[in-house]
Amino acid sequence: MAKWHKVVAVDGFERSYKFASRRKEVAIFKLEDGVYAIDNICSHEFSQLSEGMVVKGDVYCPKHGSRFDIRSGAVKDFPATRGVKTFPVMIEDGYVWVKL
Numbered sequence: 001m002a003k004w005h006k007v008v009a010v011d012g013f014e015r016s017y018k019f020a021s022r023r024k025e026v027a028i029f030k031l032e033d034g035v036y037a038i039d040n041i042c043s044h045e046f047s048q049l050s051e052g053m054v055v056k057g058d059v060y061c062p063k064h065g066s067r068f069d070i071r072s073g074a075v076k077d078f079p080a081t082r083g084v085k086t087f088p089v090m091i092e093d094g095y096v097w098v099k100l
Ligand code: FES
Pocket: 042, 043, 044, 045, 046, 047, 061, 062, 063, 064, 065, 066, 078, 079, 080
């Protein structure tokens, strides 16, 4: 059953942050309109999206350059053909919480 995890202070990271729990590895991104969480592992091969370049709400996979929409998890560029999962995020008392 999914439960909320206290991840990091909102001011504790610049643009992206990797969070790992026993069950999942999640990439947290801070955009102009809020904080979002998606699978950290690319849907193409093994690569960490939290290390990718962020441009206008999209993250580029650092390995082969597939582009993912951070808000929806949708894939926008090859070689990946599947999107990545998104996770609910809330901000409380200055901390990012993610539901996994
Ligand atoms: S591992 Fe991400 S595009 Fe290939």
